[in-house]
Amino acid sequence: MSENQGKRKYFRGGVHPHDGKALSAKNSINEAPLFDKYQVVLQQNIGAPPKAIVKKGDVVLKGQMIAESTGFVCTPVHAPTSGVVSGIVEIPGAMGQSVKAIEIASDGEDKWGSSLKPMKDWEQRDDSEIKQRIHDAGIVGMGGAAFPTHVKLSPPENKNIDYLILNGAECEPYLTADHRLMIEDPERILKGALIIANSLNINKIAIGIEKNKPDAIKILKKHSADYGISIVPLRMMYPQGAEKQLIYSVTKRKVPAGGLPMDCGCVVQNVATAAAVYDAVVKGQPLIERVTTITGNSVVNPGNWRLKLGTTALDALKLASGVKNNPAKIIMGGPMMGFAQKSLMVTITKNSSGILLLDKEDTSIYESRQCINCKGCVDVCPMNLTPSVLSKAAVKENFDIAERFNVMDCMECGCCAYVCPSRRPMVQHLRLAKGKILAKRRAQQNK
Amino acid sequence: MNVENIEKEPLVPKENQLMISSSPHVHNGNSVPRIMGLVILALAPAIGAGVYFWGMSALTVLLYCVIFCVAMEASCLSWRFAKTLLAPFVIYGTLCVLTKAIFFIGRFINMGYVSATSKEPIAFIDSLSEMSQNLFTKLFSIPEVVVIIFSLVMIALALTLEIIKDKKDRLANKECSGALIAIKDGSAILTGLLLAMNLAAGTPWWICLVGAFLAIVIGKQVFGGIGNNPFNPALVARVGLFIGFASYLSTWRPTTLMLKTSDSIYNKLFFNNDTVYNSAKTVMDFTTATPLAVAKELADKGADFSPLTTKTAYLNYFLGNMGGCIGETSALALLIGAVILIWFKLIKWEVPVYFVGTVAVVVTLANLFGNKPVTPNALFHILTGGLLLGAIFMATDMVTSPSTKLGCIVFAIGCGLLTSVIRIWGGYPEGVSFSILIMNALVPMINNFTAKKPFGYVNVKAEA
Numbered sequence: 048m049s050e051n052q053g054k055r056k057y058f059r060g061g062v063h064p065h066d067g068k069a070l071s072a073k074n075s076i077n078e079a080p081l082f083d084k085y086q087v088v089l090q091q092n093i094g095a096p097p098k099a100i101v102k103k104g105d106v107v108l109k110g111q112m113i114a115e116s117t118g119f120v121c122t123p124v125h126a127p128t129s130g131v132v133s134g135i136v137e138i139p140g141a142m143g144q145s146v147k148a149i150e151i152a153s154d155g156e157d158k159w160g161s162s163l164k165p166m167k168d169w170e171q172r173d174d175s176e177i178k179q180r181i182h183d184a185g186i187v188g189m190g191g192a193a194f195p196t197h198v199k200l201s202p203p204e205n206k207n208i209d210y211l212i213l214n215g216a217e218c219e220p221y222l223t224a225d226h227r228l229m230i231e232d233p234e235r236i237l238k239g240a241l242i243i244a245n246s247l248n249i250n251k252i253a254i255g256i257e258k259n260k261p262d263a264i265k266i267l268k269k270h271s272a273d274y275g276i277s278i279v280p281l282r283m284m285y286p287q288g289a290e291k292q293l294i295y296s297v298t299k300r301k302v303p304a305g306g307l308p309m310d311c312g313c314v315v316q317n318v319a320t321a322a323a324v325y326d327a328v329v330k331g332q333p334l335i336e337r338v339t340t341i342t343g344n345s346v347v348n349p350g351n352w353r354l355k356l357g358t359t360a361l362d363a364l365k366l367a368s369g370v371k372n373n374p375a376k377i378i379m380g381g382p383m384m385g386f387a388q389k390s391l392m393v394t395i396t397k398n399s400s401g402i403l404l405l406d407k408e409d410t411s412i413y414e415s416r417q418c419i420n421c422k423g424c425v426d427v428c429p430m431n432l433t434p435s436v437l438s439k440a441a442v443k444e445n446f447d448i449a450e451r452f453n454v455m456d457c458m459e460c461g462c463c464a465y466v467c468p469s470r471r472p473m474v475q476h477l478r479l480a481k482g483k484i485l486a487k488r489r490a491q492q493n494k
Numbered sequence: 495m496n497v498e499n500i501e502k503e504p505l506v507p508k509e510n511q512l513m514i515s516s517s518p519h520v521h522n523g524n525s526v527p528r529i530m531g532l533v534i535l536a537l538a539p540a541i542g543a544g545v546y547f548w549g550m551s552a553l554t555v556l557l558y559c560v561i562f563c564v565a566m567e568a569s570c571l572s573w574r575f576a577k578t579l580l581a582p583f584v585i586y587g588t589l590c591v592l593t594k595a596i597f598f599i600g601r602f603i604n605m606g607y608v609s610a611t612s613k614e615p616i617a618f619i620d621s622l623s624e625m626s627q628n629l630f631t632k633l634f635s636i637p638e639v640v641v642i643i644f645s646l647v648m649i650a651l652a653l654t655l656e657i658i659k660d661k662k663d664r665l666a667n668k669e670c671s672g673a674l675i676a677i678k679d680g681s682a683i684l685t686g687l688l689l690a691m692n693l694a695a696g697t698p699w700w701i702c703l704v705g706a707f708l709a710i711v712i713g714k715q716v717f718g719g720i721g722n723n724p725f726n727p728a729l730v731a732r733v734g735l736f737i738g739f740a741s742y743l744s745t746w747r748p749t750t751l752m753l754k755t756s757d758s759i760y761n762k763l764f765f766n767n768d769t770v771y772n773s774a775k776t777v778m779d780f781t782t783a784t785p786l787a788v789a790k791e792l793a794d795k796g797a798d799f800s801p802l803t804t805k806t807a808y809l810n811y812f813l814g815n816m817g818g819c820i821g822e823t824s825a826l827a828l829l830i831g832a833v834i835l836i837w838f839k840l841i842k843w844e845v846p847v848y849f850v851g852t853v854a855v856v857v858t859l860a861n862l863f864g865n866k867p868v869t870p871n872a873l874f875h876i877l878t879g880g881l882l883l884g885a886i887f888m889a890t891d892m893v894t895s896p897s898t899k900l901g902c903i904v905f906a907i908g909c910g911l912l913t914s915v916i917r918i919w920g921g922y923p924e925g926v927s928f929s930i931l932i933m934n935a936l937v938p939m940i941n942n943f944t945a946k947k948p949f950g951y952v953n954v955k956a957e958a
């Protein structure tokens with residue numbers, strides 16, 4: 048490939064955190080029993096919040112739409128089981144704020160009632176029909192960002208998309224949900240990939256998987272031959288699964304700074320999302336459950352469970368037989384980019400890839416100090432920024448300097464904070480700067 | 495019993511004991527004390543070499559510098575500590591200054607009265623002046639052991655106070671002063687060691703004290719402590735002392751080995767008076783010149799440099815058997831230190847290589863273009879003076895070097911250029927400290943010029 052000549056083999060920077068995946072990597076996905084109640088968070092996507100279309104006392108069936116989308120960048124939400132709506136409640140959200148959720152008291156029958164019809168003949172269907180179905184099934188990026196999938200699949204006319212990349216890197220330590228899914232459900236993932244590629248009219252498909260999952264690579268390689276999908280083993284390096292880094296590793300294309308994957312002709316989807324797309328299109332099943340890893344050194348039985356949306360972290364933890372000792376932190380997501388929780392009443396949403404319990408010894412307790420300019424963060428930043436300068440600028444509220452040193456390109460991967468000997472809460476500083484700069488830009492636009 | 499356990503509700507975490515913080519939630523375990531410890535480890539060979547060559551007279555300087563630096567750092571960080579530690583020093587210092595002042599006033603008045611006729615008051619003032627002079631000399635000749643023990647006791651006392659206070663604050667859930675964390679990080683120890691490396695063996699204790707003050711207080715704490723100082727503290731102290739007490743900073747002792755190999759030509763070059771040299775018993779009895787100073791002298795005379803560049807001479811330079819600062823002489827020990835630093839990724843190899851390389855290139859070019867050599871060859875310049883010490887330990891100082899790799903390379907080349915210019919054409923035989931300090935001042939500018947381009951950067955102007 049002449050296109051790749053003279054380019055670095057790997058993306059620059061990155062770190063090797065202790066991966067902790069052995070805790071749950073060998074445990075196959077368990078089905079969760081039916082719980083008494085589910086609290087389905089209303090807004091589970093980036094973008095506009097959907098509007099609830101049920102009220103207290105309504106009887107709902109499993110898979111029935113309970114909130115409709117209110118704009119283009121928005122997805123509907125569906126009932127995870129059959130039962131009665133017992134109200135719209137405020138519950139703690141995964142990101143620390145309190146969020147609205149629809150509470151459903153389960154009737155124990157789990158009766159199916161989705162209005163989506165299976166499309167066995169999806170190959171003959173129109174692109175727009177497939178995209179509409181992906182929207183109707185409420186599918187969002189399940190890797191973390193929760194960006195509505197149908198939006199990603201509808202690039203503007205002038206963008207020429209020719210590459211679909213499935214993200215099976217799962218570079219976050221401890222998480223194994225995607226790993227298990229790839230081992231146990233390769234067909235769903237591969238067919239989902241075909242459906243997505245079909246709707247974009249492209250035929251180059253690749254699945255990127257980190258080399259620490261040789262079993263998943265082997266299984267997918269065995270199956271993928273029939274579909275013309277290539278499997279790309281990736282170097283073990285956090286953040287291998289970050290969109291721009293993944294695209295670079297697989298295609299050697301660089302997403303322009305400040306741009307989107309589509310600017311270099313790529314679309315990236317998580318493997319779990321691909322599986323969900325398959326369910327939605329072929330089986331007519333909206334996104335109401337996902338595989339989540341429940342793990343940590345203090346968990347009695349770490350493993351992977353298929354959980355319905357709206358399951359509380361408390362219920363989920365009980366599935367894993369509770370804890371041995373009190374953890375220091377409970378994190379939704381992985382240890383590098385996940386959010387620390389203060390309540391166990393937070394519920395599973397479409398992007399909850401894991402519930403991670405960290406002991407005091409595993410986690411980093413910050414006693415942050417002055418930056419000694421060791422340049423550790425500069426060496427590991429995968430976006431090739433100068434985090435030390437950015438963080439100092441943010442602390443001094445010099446947001447103009449932060450902007451000039453490209454803080455907006457930061458993806459908050461946390462590599463810089465991971466290596467900082469002064470234990471500076473870099474990501475916190477960077478988020479602060481990004482937030483302020485965004486606010487300023489918006490204010491300027493409104494003027 | 496087991497059955498009972500299984501039937502019980504599973505244990506779930508207690509919500510009130512959960513911690514919240516921003517991601518990431520894991521860390522690679524690196525810390526400032528670890529970095530400082532590793533740098534000290536890398537310094538160890540050079541320290542060992544210094545102690546080997548000068549014995550006790552080097553060891554005491556090292557001790558003074560470390561103790562005084564830690565004391566200064568601690569007193570800057572803790573006011574309680576400062577009060578306990580500084581009060582005796584202040585009283586002592588005031589006494590010294592007062593006696594000296596009386597002496598000068600006496601002299602002044604004395605002079606005034608000599609031209610006049612009356613002699614009565616002179617005798618009185620004269621005696622006063624003399625008395626104060628004697629007192630001053632006495633004050634400054636306190637045995638060194640007393641000073642060391644005094645400082646150690648003070649540090650111990652004050653640290654205990656600090657620890658007790660810190661424990662109390664923690665129990666009461668109050669914000670800790672942070673002084674203790676800052677003292678524990680070991681940066682003051684490192685500064686002290688680096689300062690000592692830049693002083694000659696046998697430097698008196700009070701020079702070390704002033705040096706520690708310059709390094710820690712003027713060089714570091716007034717800017718806001720670790721991480722905020724624009725200049726390398728040890729070099730600030732060295733240059734400050736050099737300006738204030740030049741004679742102490744350029745009196746070099748011969749190494750013990752030099753005394754043993756008395757009859758080589760090499761030694762003749764460094765001791766201009768053979769009889770004194772031959773009667774010297776210990777290193778403290780006699781002084782020597784550094785190879786660079788000799789080279790400068792020869793250059794001024796327009797003489798030939800060949801005695802300085804014999805094989806024996808090079809071997810001596812490489813091992814460190816020459817006059818100079820405690821830490822700068824042994825190239826071998828410094829190179830071992832460099833390997834340690836690079837191995838643990840504490841410095842970038844580019845910095846010393848570009849620094850030394852630039853000096854080598856400029857020296858070679860300078861000699862090439864004149865009709866006869868203006869200075870000894872590049873190898874001589876690399877092995878003598880503080881070049882290796884500066885390139886390996888000073889120019890790579892994290893805090894005072896640029897933020898990016900490219901910036902560091904620019905920085906190193908700048909240091910190399912300035913060093914060679916000062917050495918060849920400047921008034922001083924040695925230019926490493928000055929050049930690094932000058933480049934330190936330029937770091938913000940270098941940072942601006944060498945800002946990194948983010949991943950996927952597109953040049954907007956080029957595209958348009």
Ligand code: SF4
Pocket residue numbers: 427428429430431432434456457458459460461462463464473474477
């Ligand atoms: S969080 Fe931002 S600045 Fe830090 S390493 Fe990641 S991309 Fe770079």
Ligand code: SF4
Pocket residue numbers: 417418419420421422423424425434435438463466467468469470471
């Ligand atoms: S890793 Fe921390 S101490 Fe080192 S340069 Fe970055 S912010 Fe400063």
